[in-house]
Amino acid sequence: MAEKTVSVIGMGSMGSALAKAFLANNHPVTVWNRTASKCTPLEQAGAKVAKSVVDAAEASQVMVISLLNYEATQSLLQTPEVIEKLKGKVIVQLSTGFPREARESEAWANQNGISYLDGAILEYPTGIGKEESVFFYSGSEKVFEENKALLRCLAGNPRFVGKDAGHAATLDISTISVYYGASLGFLHGAAICNSEGFPVDKYLSATIPLLSGLIPDTLNMSEKMINEGSYTAKIATLDVHVAGLKHLLEFIKENRLDTAFMECVLGYCKKAVDMGYTQDELAAVFEVMKMKVDKKIE
Numbered sequence: 001m002a003e004k005t006v007s008v009i010g011m012g013s014m015g016s017a018l019a020k021a022f023l024a025n026n027h028p029v030t031v032w033n034r035t036a037s038k039c040t041p042l043e044q045a046g047a048k049v050a051k052s053v054v055d056a057a058e059a060s061q062v063m064v065i066s067l068l069n070y071e072a073t074q075s076l077l078q079t080p081e082v083i084e085k086l087k088g089k090v091i092v093q094l095s096t097g098f099p100r101e102a103r104e105s106e107a108w109a110n111q112n113g114i115s116y117l118d119g120a121i122l123e124y125p126t127g128i129g130k131e132e133s134v135f136f137y138s139g140s141e142k143v144f145e146e147n148k149a150l151l152r153c154l155a156g157n158p159r160f161v162g163k164d165a166g167h168a169a170t171l172d173i174s175t176i177s178v179y180y181g182a183s184l185g186f187l188h189g190a191a192i193c194n195s196e197g198f199p200v201d202k203y204l205s206a207t208i209p210l211l212s213g214l215i216p217d218t219l220n221m222s223e224k225m226i227n228e229g230s231y232t233a234k235i236a237t238l239d240v241h242v243a244g245l246k247h248l249l250e251f252i253k254e255n256r257l258d259t260a261f262m263e264c265v266l267g268y269c270k271k272a273v274d275m276g277y278t279q280d281e282l283a284a285v286f287e288v289m290k291m292k293v294d295k296k297i298e
């Protein structure tokens, strides 16, 4: 059977990696980019270069989008000429965006007779095409299943995460939160080591075991408690956490380091204590974080 034809819109660092991954799997690829010169490496690798988005839409069965955002996508696709060429075809939106934008895009596509799948990339361009890489997809499960073989070119683990088109973006944003929280936590610890003359390489090797022990244990317990809506302390109460964090903050001040990170962490725990979760686990901080801003205790 002939491989599916695919057009990739956007030859930034991510779009170029996506197009290369399709080419590596013998799919006929057409590329388009606003700045045409960025298509040259892909042309040299075997892709066709479309002169316009209309031509790119006409060229392939599937159109994969990798642009700065959804706004740029709309400005390119929402023209009568492009819509005409996309009818009966598939759009896979891989630009980063909000869940609302994903739902709106799906509604627009379906209203115009275009199949739509929304995706989120949890990789750098260097991770594209690797067996262990993960992409999230949401929206039409039928569209996902029909295009799964094609999507596997981009990441060995294409995961369908829900029929709500916004759910891939939701998971993207929430996992990015883990990425920044964990990474800044690590950097903050490195600054503490630095202030005490402790070597950062030894600090890193001490941190690694936490990633397979204490942290997954805490996450598993938190997930269970959030689902049950009950946080009764089994290991450490929030009172104990607050006392420990206050002590840490004193240390950070004493070493004349930036206090913002620790104040933020302590602030959340104190709010949960103020709400009455004194004898509950750290997971009770979820009750603070889930509140809409206008209802939060100041």
Ligand SMILES: NC(=O)c1ccc[n+]([C@@H]2O[C@H](COP(=O)([O-])OP(=O)(O)OC[C@H]3O[C@@H](n4cnc5c(N)ncnc54)[C@H](OP(=O)(O)O)[C@@H]3O)[C@@H](O)[C@H]2O)c1
Binding pocket: 010, 011, 012, 013, 014, 015, 016, 033, 034, 035, 038, 066, 067, 068, 069, 072, 075, 076, 094, 095, 096, 097, 121, 122, 123, 124, 125
């Ligand atoms: N790079 C990563 O590690 C990574 C990881 C996960 C997700 N993503 C997502 O992948 C998407 C692309 O990222 P990237 O790293 O490839 O970014 P990039 O290298 O900055 O490329 C951005 C692309 O968007 C195009 N673009 C921007 N505004 C446009 C407009 N108004 N009209 C038409 N084209 C427009 C650019 O065209 P020009 O070349 O003409 O400027 C370029 O093709 C983003 O949504 C990003 O969040 C990236």
